[in-house]
Amino acid sequence: MKLQLALDRLTKEECTDILKETQSAIDFIEVGTGVIKEYGTSIIKEMKQSYPKHIIVADMKTCDAGKAEAVQAFEAGADITTVMAFAHDATIRDMVEVAKSYQKRVMVDLLGVDSKERIHELKELGVDLVSLHIGKDMQGDGKVATAELFSLLEEVRAEMEVSVAGGINEESLPQFLQHSPDILIVGSAITKADDKASVAQKMKEMILT
Ligand SMILES: O=C(CO)[C@H](O)[C@H](O)COP(=O)(O)O
Numbered sequence: 001m002k003l004q005l006a007l008d009r010l011t012k013e014e015c016t017d018i019l020k021e022t023q024s025a026i027d028f029i030e031v032g033t034g035v036i037k038e039y040g041t042s043i044i045k046e047m048k049q050s051y052p053k054h055i056i057v058a059d060m061k062t063c064d065a066g067k068a069e070a071v072q073a074f075e076a077g078a079d080i081t082t083v084m085a086f087a088h089d090a091t092i093r094d095m096v097e098v099a100k101s102y103q104k105r106v107m108v109d110l111l112g113v114d115s116k117e118r119i120h121e122l123k124e125l126g127v128d129l130v131s132l133h134i135g136k137d138m139q140g141d142g143k144v145a146t147a148e149l150f151s152l153l154e155e156v157r158a159e160m161e162v163s164v165a166g167g168i169n170e171e172s173l174p175q176f177l178q179h180s181p182d183i184l185i186v187g188s189a190i191t192k193a194d195d196k197a198s199v200a201q202k203m204k205e206m207i208l209t
Pocket residue numbers: 006007008030032059134135136165166167168185186187188189
């Protein structure tokens with residue numbers, strides 16, 4: 001299982017400082033949507049130059065113009081770019097094709113999806129990496145029905161890699177680990193912690209044991 005650190009709602013300087021502290025504990029670096037909106041795709045390029053051995057995820061959250069946005073992300077050095085599951089099939093198909101041509105990957109963000117039918121459609125479009133996502137504005141009291149969340153993918157689990165995101169912290173982590181996701185995405189629990197390095201390290205150890 002891999003640990004992906006989501007860099008959201010942060011300045012470039014904060015991203016740089018946080019990565020210096022946490023880089024040894026994390027596998028994937030997610031350049032958050034807001035960070036890309038603030039600084040443009042040049043920040044993806046800077047992250048890849050600084051951390052060439054890490055997988056760089058550009059959280060583009062594309063919903064249209066898939067070909068152009070996938071090219072933008074991969075040309076900037078992203079290893080993975082994201083697209084929303086509700087995007088048109090053509091958008092997703094184009095992004096999967098572009099990713100293949102760059103030998104990179106597309107992660108489909110399942111925010112708001114509750115139909116297994118859409119999951120099967122994504123599989124037919126060539127999608128092999130999805131993200132179960134409890135949105136920032138949906139996190140409420142932090143209590144998540146993880147069994148219900150993961151059940152969306154029970155019929156395709158053998159064919160798709162699964163990541164999960166949304167308010168995961170040290171306390172709620174064991175609940176998510178029961179479902180053995182391939183990638184665990186953590187943002188604020190690390191980026192807002194006083195001792196970011198030790199929280200990242202602790203979470204890394206928890207997912208490896
Ligand atoms: O995609 C995201 C927000 O849209 C974040 O990556 C995801 O929510 C993880 O961050 P946090 O742990 O702070 O919720």
